[in-house]
Amino acid sequence: MIPQRLEHQATDKGYVPIYATGVVEQPWHDYSDTDHAVWSELYARQREVLRGRACEQFLAAMAALQMDETRIPRFSDLDIPLRRSTGWRLVAVEGLLPEADFFGHLAAREFPVTWWIRTPEQMDYLAEPDLFHDLFGHVPLLMDPVFADYMCAYGQGGLKAMHLGPDALTQLARLYWYTVEFGLIRSAEGLRIYGSGILSSAGESRYSLQSDVPNRIGFDRDRIMRTRYRIDSFQRGYFVIDSFDQLFEATRPDFTPIYARLAGLAPHAAGEIVPGDAVITRGTCEGWDDTPDA
Numbered sequence: 172m173i174p175q176r177l178e179h180q181a182t183d184k185g186y187v188p189i190y191a192t193g194v195v196e197q198p199w200h201d202y203s204d205t206d207h208a209v210w211s212e213l214y215a216r217q218r219e220v221l222r223g224r225a226c227e228q229f230l231a232a233m234a235a236l237q238m239d240e241t242r243i244p245r246f247s248d249l250d251i252p253l254r255r256s257t258g259w260r261l262v263a264v265e266g267l268l269p270e271a272d273f274f275g276h277l278a279a280r281e282f283p284v285t286w287w288i289r290t291p292e293q294m295d296y297l298a299e300p301d302l303f304h305d306l307f308g309h310v311p312l313l314m315d316p317v318f319a320d321y322m323c324a325y326g327q328g329g330l331k332a333m334h335l336g337p338d339a340l341t342q343l344a345r346l347y348w349y350t351v352e353f354g355l356i357r358s359a360e361g362l363r364i365y366g367s368g369i370l371s372s373a374g375e376s377r378y379s380l381q382s383d384v385p386n387r388i389g390f391d392r393d394r395i396m397r398t399r400y401r402i403d404s405f406q407r408g409y410f411v412i413d414s415f416d417q418l419f420e421a422t423r424p425d426f427t428p429i430y431a432r433l434a435g436l437a438p439h440a441a442g443e444i445v446p447g448d449a450v451i452t453r454g455t456c457e458g459w460d461d462t463p464d465a
């Protein structure tokens with residue numbers, strides 16, 4: 172089974188294939204034994220790695236969703252608890268969508284999930300999102316009412332930003348990157364992971380919490396929207412929220428004046444610490460090269 176690729180485009184996720192916009196039927200009966208085995212192995216590995224590392228909301232949602240550990244779950248099965256908890260449902264897609272389609276789905280409480288899964292040779296790294304990243308990384312937190320509202324608000328904000336030009340979209344993409352994809356959250360037991368890009372990566376799950384190389388900085392919406400990021404390596408800086416309420420509250424205001432204010436300011440580099448940062452851990456920056464940020 173080969174997904175239908177349309178063209179490559181420079182996006183907030185890098186230079187990646189953009190797929191057909193249409194929602195497809197999850198071709199569940201066409202998954203091979205290898206596809207199911209890849210899911211099973213990745214699932215088992217991350218379940219171990221995330222114990223004591225993922226935020227409690229994610230772990231509770233995983234327990235509630237009861238995803239099949241041995242076979243790739245049917246999206247329609249997961250829609251039942253999702254609808255009941257927060258009104259979300261999953262739609263199967265070929266891969267990354269054009270921005271307008273992606274925002275439209277989120278605003279309608281539909282989460283696009285790539286239907287195909289990586290090969291056994293790609294267990295540790297894949298340049299674009301696949302089923303494991305989308306389903307294991309993103310879907311559980313849609314069970315959390317506050318986080319689910321944040322995702323919907325993000326989609327609505329994205330639709331609005333479409334009319335405000337490329338700078339607004341760039342700033343909004345940074346917010347998604349540093350929260351939904353690579354966010355950390357405080358807990359009574361220490362920092363925990365809620366970002367999907369980390370949750371679906373064994374290496375970054377350990378690195379984001381335990382390495383002394385990256386910076387960890389308290390959440391600041393406007394600062395994040397000014398900050399470039401890395402798409403080809405672990406992050407140089409992570410931003411830490413206190414709670415999902417804090418995240419949702421940050422998206423409540425109209426962003427139009429924020430975009431305008433930030434448009435005139437030079438962006439911060441990915442690993443920079445700037446005046447005003449609430450630094451939680453200052454990284455050693457070891458091994459960072461001069462390649463450009465996204």
Ligand SMILES: [Fe+2]
Nearest residue numbers: 300352367368
């Ligand atoms: Fe993602």
